[in-house]
Amino acid sequence: MSALLLNGKELAAKKRESMKVVVQNLVESGTTPGLAVILVGENQASQTYVRSKQKSCEQIGIHSELIKLPEDTTEESLLTEIDRLNDDPAIDGILVQLPLPQQISERAVIERIAPQKDVDGFHPINIGKMMTKDKTFLPCTPYGIVEMLKEAEIDISGQHVVVIGRSNIVGKPVGQLLLNENATVTYCHSHTKNLRDITKQADILIVAIGQAKFVKAADVKEGAVVIDVGMNREDGKLCGDVDFEEVKNIASHITPVPGGVGPMTITMLLENTIQSAKDRS
Incomplete structure (x- = not known):
């Protein structure tokens, strides 16, 4: 069994087509x-x-x-x-x-x-609003990840999400957004003990650590959803933090690198900018 691809490039293109119409309407209204x-x-x-x-x-x-x-x-x-x-x-x-x-x-x-x-969603006020589920600009990569999961009709509520990485840009906010969607969230990082024992419990595994092919098949539970946020270069080729060739035979869904999370990041930046313009108009 090979995992279904979560194709961020296709979803981004679809979203941008509908954005064009929204932008056109805004422009026409001044x-x-x-x-x-x-x-x-x-x-x-x-x-x-x-x-x-x-x-x-x-x-x-x-x-x-x-x-x-x-x-x-x-x-x-x-x-x-x-x-x-x-x-x-x-x-x-x-x-x-x-x-x-x-x-x-x-x-x-x-x-x-x-x-x-702040269309990047990094200002402390916007981060605070995200924590309390108030309307705000969400950080673009985590926002894109949630949109991908929803588009693929992957259940989030009640699922065990494991996040490897704790950056302010991806790791911390993606965990919070999925907690807001009623997932149970575990954060792992460089000081985590027995990492594999934890990652193997994940229904949804999100990897954002910046180490090429760090996650192997042995780290992943059969049928898990694997989201690879990494962007590394190995032997001149782009690759993620997940060993795609190994893990695609274990996961139910997986994001490719490139063409997975990346295109969604820019798309959600555009979404936030359009929302800001709507708030002004």
């Missing part, structure tokens, strides 16, 4: 959704992500603005730029591409973005 992306420095991966985000905006009719700043930009200069965008009525969403050069505090930057324009 509101053009606007997303500003700030890129500091010359990080190659960041430049690739930013290009992809801009292209996605163009495809569905969102106005996008790219602000490129040099590697030696001061924290004060970046915060001033964010203040300008906070005050710009044509901008509904502000995204500062991470990672940032070491002279700039990530936390200071995230906290400076107005919560109502």
